[in-house]
Amino acid sequence: xxxxxxxxxxxxxxxxxxxxxxxxxxxxxxxxxxxxxxxxxxxxxxxxxxxxxxxxxxxxxxxxxxxxxxxxxxxxxxxxxxxxxxxxxxxxxxxxxxxxxxxxxxxxxxxxxxxxxxxxxxxxxxxxxxxxxxxxxxxxxxxxxxxxxxxxxxxxxxxxxxxxxxxxxxxxxxxxxxxxxxxxxxxxxxxxxxxxxxxxxxxxxxxxxxxxxxxxxxxxxxxxxxxxxxxxxxxxxxxxxxxxxxxxxxxxxxxxxxxxxxxxxxxxxxxxxxxxxxxxxxxxxxxxxxxxxxxxxxxxxxxxxxxxxxxxxxxxxxxxxxxxxxxxxxxxxxxxxxxxxxxxxxxxxxxxxxxxxxxxxxxxxxxxxxxxxxxxxxxxxxxxxxxxxxxxxxxxxxxxxxxxxxxxxxxxxxxxxxxxxxxxxxxxxxxxxxxxxxxxxxxxxxxxxxxxxxxxxxxxxxxxxxxxxxxxxxxxxxxxxxxxxxxxxxxxxxxxxxxxxxxxxxxxxx
Amino acid sequence: xxxxxxxxxxxxxxxxxxxxxxxxxxxxxxxxxxxxxxxxxxxxxxxxxxxxxxxxxxxxxxxxxxxxxxxxxxxxxxxxxxxxxxxxxxxxxxxxxxxxxxxxxxxxxxxxxxxxxxxxxxxxxxxxxxxxxxxxxxxxxxxxxxxxxxxxxxxxxxxxxxxxxxxxxxxxxxxxxxxxxxxxxxxxxxxxxxxxxxxxxxxxxxxxxxxxxxxxxxxxxxxxxxxxxxxxxxxxxxxxxxxxxxxxxxxxxxxxxxxxxxxxxxxxxxxxxxxxxxxxxxxxxxxxxxxxxxxxxxxxxxxxxxxxxxxxxxxxxxxxxxxxxxxxxxxxxxxxxxxxx
Numbered sequence: 001x002x003x004x005x006x007x008x009x010x011x012x013x014x015x016x017x018x019x020x021x022x023x024x025x026x027x028x029x030x031x032x033x034x035x036x037x038x039x040x041x042x043x044x045x046x047x048x049x050x051x052x053x054x055x056x057x058x059x060x061x062x063x064x065x066x067x068x069x070x071x072x073x074x075x076x077x078x079x080x081x082x083x084x085x086x087x088x089x090x091x092x093x094x095x096x097x098x099x100x101x102x103x104x105x106x107x108x109x110x111x112x113x114x115x116x117x118x119x120x121x122x123x124x125x126x127x128x129x130x131x132x133x134x135x136x137x138x139x140x141x142x143x144x145x146x147x148x149x150x151x152x153x154x155x156x157x158x159x160x161x162x163x164x165x166x167x168x169x170x171x172x173x174x175x176x177x178x179x180x181x182x183x184x185x186x187x188x189x190x191x192x193x194x195x196x197x198x199x200x201x202x203x204x205x206x207x208x209x210x211x212x213x214x215x216x217x218x219x220x221x222x223x224x225x226x227x228x229x230x231x232x233x234x235x236x237x238x239x240x241x242x243x244x245x246x247x248x249x250x251x252x253x254x255x256x257x258x259x260x261x262x263x264x265x266x267x268x269x270x271x272x273x274x275x276x277x278x279x280x281x282x283x284x285x286x287x288x289x290x291x292x293x294x295x296x297x298x299x300x301x302x303x304x305x306x307x308x309x310x311x312x313x314x315x316x317x318x319x320x321x322x323x324x325x326x327x328x329x330x331x332x333x334x335x336x337x338x339x340x341x342x343x344x345x346x347x348x349x350x351x352x353x354x355x356x357x358x359x360x361x362x363x364x365x366x367x368x369x370x371x372x373x374x375x376x377x378x379x380x381x382x383x384x385x386x387x388x389x390x391x392x393x394x395x396x397x398x399x400x401x402x403x404x405x406x407x408x409x410x411x412x413x414x415x416x417x418x419x420x421x422x423x424x425x426x427x428x429x430x431x432x433x434x435x436x437x438x439x440x441x442x443x444x445x446x447x448x449x450x451x452x453x454x455x456x457x458x459x460x461x462x463x464x465x466x467x468x469x470x471x472x473x474x475x476x477x478x479x480x481x482x483x484x485x486x487x488x489x490x491x492x493x494x495x496x497x498x499x500x501x502x503x504x505x506x507x508x509x510x
Numbered sequence: 511x512x513x514x515x516x517x518x519x520x521x522x523x524x525x526x527x528x529x530x531x532x533x534x535x536x537x538x539x540x541x542x543x544x545x546x547x548x549x550x551x552x553x554x555x556x557x558x559x560x561x562x563x564x565x566x567x568x569x570x571x572x573x574x575x576x577x578x579x580x581x582x583x584x585x586x587x588x589x590x591x592x593x594x595x596x597x598x599x600x601x602x603x604x605x606x607x608x609x610x611x612x613x614x615x616x617x618x619x620x621x622x623x624x625x626x627x628x629x630x631x632x633x634x635x636x637x638x639x640x641x642x643x644x645x646x647x648x649x650x651x652x653x654x655x656x657x658x659x660x661x662x663x664x665x666x667x668x669x670x671x672x673x674x675x676x677x678x679x680x681x682x683x684x685x686x687x688x689x690x691x692x693x694x695x696x697x698x699x700x701x702x703x704x705x706x707x708x709x710x711x712x713x714x715x716x717x718x719x720x721x722x723x724x725x726x727x728x729x730x731x732x733x734x735x736x737x738x739x740x741x742x743x744x745x746x747x748x749x750x751x752x753x754x755x756x757x758x759x760x761x762x763x764x765x766x767x768x769x770x771x772x773x774x775x776x777x778x779x780x781x782x783x784x785x786x787x788x789x790x791x792x793x794x795x796x797x798x799x800x801x802x803x804x805x806x807x808x809x810x811x812x813x814x815x816x817x818x819x820x821x822x823x824x825x826x827x828x829x830x831x832x833x834x835x836x837x838x839x840x841x842x843x844x845x846x847x848x849x850x851x
Contacts, residue, residue, distance in 0.1 A: 026522075037532070102553035102585045109587060112556075113609050120608040153605050159594050179535075186532045193525045197518050204514055 012209055012239045019205040023198040030194040034187030041180045048173045051165050058094045059158045061087050062118065066151045069125050073132050073144055084129065088122055095119065107168065110161040114154060121150040212241050216248055228256055279478045286385065286471055301330040322359050325352045336384035340479065343412070343427070343503070344377035346387040350410060353388050357395060364403030365395060370411040377412065380427055382503050383479040389472055390431045390499050398435030398497055408433045415502070422484070425505040432498040438490040446488055480504055555584035557809060558609070560602040561617035563687070564591070567751045567776040567798070568617060571641065574802030575615060582806050584612070603627035607634045613809035616650070618643040620687030625649075637812045639805050642796075642824075643688060651812050654804045654822040656796060658692050662699020664826055665747060665773065668792050669704050672745050672771045673712040680714050681736055681743035683753050686722035693718070717743075721753060730756045737766060744771065751776035754793060758784045777829055777837070785834040792828045800824060 065087035071080035095118045098111040128143030212235060222230040232252055235245040308323035329352035332345065347369065354367040371377065391408060399406020411430040420426055438446075446469055473486045482504070490497040557579055561568045572588055579586040589605055590597035597605065599616055600623040606614045607630060614631060618624055618640055625648035628638045632649025640648075642655040669680060682700070684693050697718065704714050721732045733756045736743065748754040754774035758781065761767045767789050774781050774793030784790045804822040812818040829837045 102556045104551040104553065104585065108550070109556075109585065113587075116610050117605070117608045120610070149604065150608050153601075153608060156594055160592065163594075182535075183532065186528065190525055190528065190532075193521065197521050197525070201515070201518050204518075 012241060015209055015239065016206060019202055023202045026198050027191070027195055030191050034183075034191060037183045037187060038180070041176055041183055045173060045176045045180065048169045048176065049166075052162055052169060054094070054097075055158055055162045055165060058091070058114070058118075059155060059162070061090045061094060062121075062151065062154060062158070065091055065122075065125070066147070069128065069144070069147065072129060073140060076132065081129070084125070088125070091118055091122060107161065107164055110157060110164070114157050114161060117150060117154045117157065121147055121154055124150060209239070209241065212237075212245055216241075216245055219252075220248065223252065223255075228252065228259065275478060275481075278474070282471060282474050282478065286475070301327045301334065304330065322356070325355045328352050329356060333385070339384065340381050341384040342378050343380040343382055343429075346382060346384065347371070347377055347410070347412075349385075350387050350391045353391060354395075354408075361403055364406075365399070366407040367391075368407065368409045370409065370413075372413040375412055375414055375427060380503060383475045386472055386476065386501065387429065387431070389469070390501070393469065394431055394433040394435070394497065394499070398433035398437075400435070402435065406433060406435050414505075420502075427503040427505060429501040429503065430498060431501075432496060434496040436497075437493045437495040438488070438497055439493060443488055443490060476501065553579075553583055553585040555579075555582075555612040555809075555813070556609070557584050557586045557613045557615060557806070558589045558602070558606040558611045559586055559615050560589050560599050560606065562590075562596065562599055562602075562619045563617060563750075565751050566778045570798045571617075571801055574799045575805050576802075577799075578802045578806040582810055584806065584810075586615075589614075598623075600624045600627035603631050603638065607631050607636055610634075611636055612813060614638045615805045615809070616640050616645075618645050618687065618689075620685070620689070637809060637818075639808050641801060641805060643692065645689075652808045652818050652820050652822060654801055654808065654824060656824050656826045658695040659699050660823075661794075661826055662696045663703050664794060664828065665696070666700045666703020666707070668773050668794070668828060669700065669714065669745065669747075670707045672773070672791055673704070673708060673714060674744065675711050676713070678712065678714045678745060679741060679743045680716045680745045680747065682716060682718045682747045683733070683736075683749055684718050684720050685749055685753075686720055688749070729753055730759070733757050733760055734764075737761075737764060737770060742766075742770065744769075745773065746770055747773045748775045751778050751781065754778075754790075755780050758789055761789055777841075782834065782838065785829060785831050788831045792830045794826055794828050796824050796826055 065084055068080050068084035068087055071077065072084055095115040098115040099108040100112055100115055101108075102112065103109065124143050124147045128140045128147055131140035131143055216232065219230045219232045230252075232245065232249045234249045235242040237245075304323050304327040308320050308327060311317075311320035311323060329349060332341075332349045332352070336345070351369075354365060358365050358367075387410070391410065394408045395406075399408060409430070409432050411428075411432070413428050413430075415426050415428045417423055417425045469486075469488075476485045477483055480503075485502045485504075487500045488497065489500075559572050559575060561572070572586070576586040589602040598621050599619040600621055603614060603616065603624065604627055607627075614628075614636055616624070616628065616638055620643075625645050628640075628645060628648035628650050630649075631638050632651070637651045638649065639652045639654060640650045641653070644650075644653040644655060646653070672678075682697065697716070701714075701716060704716075708714065719732065719736055721729045729752050733746075733753065736746070737757070737760050746757055748757055751774075754772065754776065755778060757770075757772045757774070761770060761772065772790040774784070774790050775795070777785075777793055777795045781790070781793050785793065801824050804824065808818050808822060
């Protein structure tokens with residue numbers, strides 16, 4: 001209820017009505033004031049000469065009274081007497097309005113003198129009339145003479161008062177006229193100022209009330225055009241404009257959130273699809289390269305098995321061992337081409353590979369394994385065909401020219417959380433050699449371009465192993481879904497090379 | 511927006527102040543125009559001052575008397591002054607009676623019917639005080655002025671100091687308004703003083719010339735005739751300020767300074783100037799303030815007690831070129847005290 005009331009009070013309609021009403025009220029007040037001032041001044045001007053009219057009326061009545069008395073004394077007619085008494089009454093009423101006190105003002109003292117002298121005149125006139133009634137000729141003549149003298153004196157005083165009042169009134173009139181002009185000008189100026197101010201306030205207030213609607217419509221137009229980045233701020237106003245603005249603001253926020261979630265969802269989906277495709281592509285590439293390298297692995301390792309059995313029947317143990325390791329190596333390659341393998345299997349594959357090469361190179365390759373005893377390689381899963389290419393690279397490019405002194409070391413250890421830069425524990429596999437080493441450029445090329453054989457740009461990609469470093473790195477990242485699992489380092493040419501592969505612990509143990 | 515609202519508020523405020531200022535100004539203007547009896551001092555008594563002579567001396571006397579009345583709580587009105595026609599003193603007294611005035615101060619104009627008018631006033635219960643010219647046979651309750659004896663002595667003394675060896679023609683200018691008795695008394699006393707004190711070899715021929723101050727412009731004509739006449743006086747005695755100013759002007763115009771000694775009457779600006787320039791040897795004057803005080807005091811006393819002293823003496827004294835500075839200082843001090851008061 002209260003909220004509704006507040007809303008009604010703060011509605012645009014109410015506010016516009018209030019502003020217009022206030023403006024009209026101010027202008028009306030200014031006009032009323034100006035009108036009142038003007039009418040007051042006009043009234044004053046009208047009253048300025050009113051006192052002269054009163055005095056002249058007194059003089060006229062006095063003359064009428066004197067004439068009536070003279071008529072009565074001459075003719076003793078009743079109408080004259082009635083007239084005299086009527087005028088006498090009027091004179092008394094008129095003089096009662098005149099000043100009767102001794103005051104320090106010349107005009108008021110003239111009024112007082114006229115008042116008292118008129119009373120004296122009426123008294124003497126009454127005496128004359130009474131004497132006339134009593135037929136006392138001498139007395140009424142003497143009284144009439146006295147009354148006539150007083151009449152003359154009073155008339156002179158009335159004339160004096162009238163002329164002085166007229167003089168004073170003329171000054172007042174001129175003064176009021178000047179004041180009237182000032183009032184007129186000031187009133188006009190005031191009305192103009194108030195009207196202008198009121199108009200400006202009205203325009204500003206209405207613009208302030210309706211202005212946000214303009215911004216809102218521009219924003220709506222942008223949104224309709226597909227631009228959702230337009231900024232519409234929430235309003236604190238309680239009126240209709242505020243409500244619409246806030247609703248639009250919320251609606252825009254909702255649309256933005258929805259679009260964002262849709263975009264993220266699509267991105268994730270696309271990423272997943274890309275990963276999948278990439279994994280498949282890499283595997284297919286590895287398989288292709290493997291198939292290219294091997295004419296018919298199945299036929300080959302079956303034949304090798306047959307050779308091994310033949311060597312065993314003939315009592316050639318070394319040949320039988322060699323053929324058996326060859327068969328294991330190729331079997332592993334064939335079997336693990338499509339998935340992951342245990343770390344132990346990877347190490348075994350490396351062992352077979354090194355054995356085969358030692359047979360080939362008359363045992364010149366010095367290979368050493370250092371496996372942390374706390375690690376069980378059989379429970380650690382990793383992408384297959386990772387270690388053998390690395391070891392192959394170390395042999396082919398690291399110690400190729402100096403098998404006698406060359407040494408390849410495979411180390412597996414555990415890296416706890418606090419020692420790893422990524423803050424997660426992992427299993428570290430290090431393949432190092434003391435061979436030819438690599439230049440910084442070669443290292444950067446491998447890490448940047450993931451080139452298969454950055455050590456020797458002229459190396460044939462169709463090497464015996466056929467599996468490049470790029471492939472190794474990519475499959476590691478695809479398998480674990482993160483980067484920086486592969487690193488290669490060398491102190492320079494002739495300083496050996498060290499390749500490190502990190503297997504995150506949270507994914508290695510399954 | 512807020513700045514604009516502030517600006518508009520300031521403009522409205524200024525307009526409001528202007529409007530209020532205008533309103534106050536208009537109201538003040540209206541108040542100034544409105545003559546309200548409540549805002550003007552009221553008086554307990556109404557006295558009338560009657561004098562057809564409107565010379566500087568009478569104006570000074572009126573002003574001093576009005577001041578005394580103001581202190582006493584009475585309003586003093588100069589009857590007939592500024593009226594459309596000239597009223598005689600008798601008429602003014604009659605008007606005062608008709609006005610039921612509380613008291614009348616009259617400077618007699620010499621008209622014969624004034625005594626009757628004063629008597630009528632007395633009968634009507636209006637006390638009358640005559641100043642400078644007495645009408646002892648009228649019904650006046652008191653007289654305030656200079657004693658003719660004292661006046662004769664003083665003028666005689668001044669004559670003695672001005673008489674030269676041989677025959678000195680002295681002309682006394684009388685006013686038509688002065689009563690014969692008073693003039694005679696003054697004349698006699700003056701002659702007596704000269705006779706008593708004149709050194710041998712110095713004689714005086716005293717004659718009187720009447721100047722009617724009631725008729726406009728007569729004084730200047732009469733004095734000119736006297737000074738340019740066959741028997742030009744050696745000493746001219748004036749008995750009012752108009753005569754004195756006319757005489758001084760004639761001395762200057764007809765190059766008679768030093769040839770005719772003028773004993774002036776009263777002190778106006780022109781007479782003061784003549785004294786400073788040593789054009790005249792002396793002027794006799796009265797303290798108009800004292801005269802005004804006495805008049806008001808006498809009327810108040812009569813109205814309160816029903817009786818009053820019939821005569822109040824006002825001192826006559828001379829101002830000479832030697833004493834004119836001291837006189838001015840004293841008069842200036844008096845004026846200052848009045849202003850302070």
